[in-house]
Amino acid sequence: MxxxxxxxxxxxxxxxxxxxxxxxxxxxxxxxxxxxxxxxxxxxxxxxxxxxPDKQSLLYRLMNDHMQDLLSTYAKLERPATALEALHQFVGFHIRFHLERPDEVFIAYMELRNLTPENFGEIEALRRAYEDSLEQILKDGQEVGAFLVADTKMATLAVIAMLNGVMTWYRAGGRLSLDEVEQVYWDMVRRSVTA
Amino acid sequence: MxxxxxxxxxxxxxxxxxxxxxxxxxxxxxxxxxxxxxxxxxxxxxxxxxxxPDKQSLLYRLMNDHMQDLLSTYAKLERPATALEALHQFVGFHIRFHLERPDEVFIAYMELRNLTPENFGEIEALRRAYEDSLEQILKDGQEVGAFLVADTKMATLAVIAMLNGVMTWYRAGGRLSLDEVEQVYWDMVRRSVTA
DNA sequence: ACCGTATATGAACGGATGTTCAGATAGAAC
DNA sequence: GTTCTATCTGAACATCCGTTCATATACGGT
Missing domain, CATH: 1.10.10.60 (Homeodomain-like)
Structure with a gap:
């Protein structure tokens, strides 16, 4: 080698x-x-x-590439007509995209503290941009009465935290298929934000 | 000094x-x-x-103390009569207990990979015991028709992941009081596991 | 007042760390 | 077939690492 x-x-x-x-x-x-x-x-x-140039930049590059990939891939999706469908799409996308990149995901929020302050700021902004796209779905749905949440910001963070949990235990070939997992989480997410 | x-x-x-x-x-x-x-x-x-004896044991000791504290504190609570109340109690307990110990919580799942295999096994068992106490609530509630979840194991992990999300953003003195946060999360958890 | 022992020092151990750089080499360009 | 240059080596740099241990000290018990 x-x-x-x-x-x-x-x-x-x-x-x-x-x-x-x-x-x-x-x-x-x-x-x-x-x-x-x-x-x-x-x-x-x-x-x-x-x-x-150094070890730190190597870490930053990995995180940045990952976040750019996440944002641009999501941006390319066709936007569904209704808020409920948009949320459904987000849930499926989030689970699948992240499950396909376990190493990137792991690094992206375990190693945040090892970034320099400037690098941290940049990665943080990308993460927030992604969260904002979910919050926008919740806001839109709330306006038209599709969703009922006390606080869209909190609901956003709660939903993402819940979905991120999947990455910690799901393994391909386990008891449950990816489709089943996605279905179950979608059920729970949907119920948690509807009346 | x-x-x-x-x-x-x-x-x-x-x-x-x-x-x-x-x-x-x-x-x-x-x-x-x-x-x-x-x-x-x-x-x-x-x-x-x-x-x-060494650095590793220092880490293990911190994690073990924390998990023992978590389990014994929860065990001392009076068990409510209904499944719904038990879940409510769990949500409140989990949020408050963990928010009071941000450093311990952070270590407890960021540093798991730095434990030796034996030490990891022991901590993991304690964590699972805690999760099991939530799953038991969900199982009991499912039996009496208080809850409706596709899979109690997945629902357990989803709920805990959602609650753990609070630790990543909540800061005392912020926009929302602890009571409000607890209320909002309880609403979302309750809806996610009921029909 | 003195002793015994728990507690702390400070130096030392071999080895690993991130990073630099002069020199060697192999493929591309002419 | 020679030159040029991007690429890699291998050694060196100063510094840090976890851990050990002989030595010094100050308190508790007598």
Missing amino acids: ARTQGSHSDITGPRIRKAALRLFAQQGYAAVSMRQIAAEVGVQAGALYNYT | ARTQGSHSDITGPRIRKAALRLFAQQGYAAVSMRQIAAEVGVQAGALYNYT
Whole structure:
């Protein structure tokens, strides 16, 4: 697996990020060394610095890529006609998108405290933008009488927290299929925001 | 703040745990050094080893104390007569107990992966015991027709995840009082498990 | 007043850390 | 086939890590 000197490599960058992603998710940012990441790629530690200015930027890049992916993927969806359908779409999208990226998700909110303040601010803004898209659904539904919640902000956070819980226990091939899980959570979410 | 040699100290142990708790919660287990903890207590690093065999045991002790506290405090509550009231009690207890111990809560599920396998197993068992007490409420209520959930296990995890979300944003003195928060979450939980 | 012991110091251990950089190398361009 | 340059190596840097231990100290018991 050892790479040879001088070989061009447009793929070393992605491989470094993939290795870092896996290791950060598995052991935590602080517990993973640059040498570990380099070893996983089959390269010496010094070589990493051709692709990232430092360890911190590597973490930030992973989080930022993930959040951009989340936002742009959601933005591309066709908006349903009713608020109830929009909420249903959000629930399904959220569960599936996140279950497909367990490592990214894990890092995205376990390693927030390891970001510098500026980096943290940027990631936080993206997260809030995503939450806002859910809150907008709840607000719209509330206006037309489809939903009944005491506070749309709290309801937003409650729904997302509930959905995020899925990532902590769901494993493909377990007792329940993804469709079943999605159905059950949709039932609970729907009931929690309707009269 | 520097302690003098030879001085007896039944309070150094607790002070070490308190300092470790705060630092682990703030920066993460892997990112905190024994020397940092010692400095916070006003002692040299070597002195810590009069109170813990190693860093890992310090983490385990913090988590174990917290879970024992959680379980025994909940066990002391008087059980309400109906399932609905029992659930209401659980929601209120969970929110208040955890909001009073933000550092312990943060550690208890951010640092699970830094436990040795045996230690992890023990903490996990305690966590499951707590979850089981909620699932029992849901099962009982389901039997007598007070609740209607597709799967009590999933509903248990969903409810706890939703409640845990409160810890990530609630701050005393904010827009909403603790009573209001509790009321809103109780409304959502109740609706999510009733027809 | 003195002793015994619990408690703390401070130096030391081997090893790991993030990062830098001069030098080596291999593929691309001509 | 030579040159150029992006890429990687390997060693070095200063610093930190968890843990151990001989030594010093001050309090509790007598």
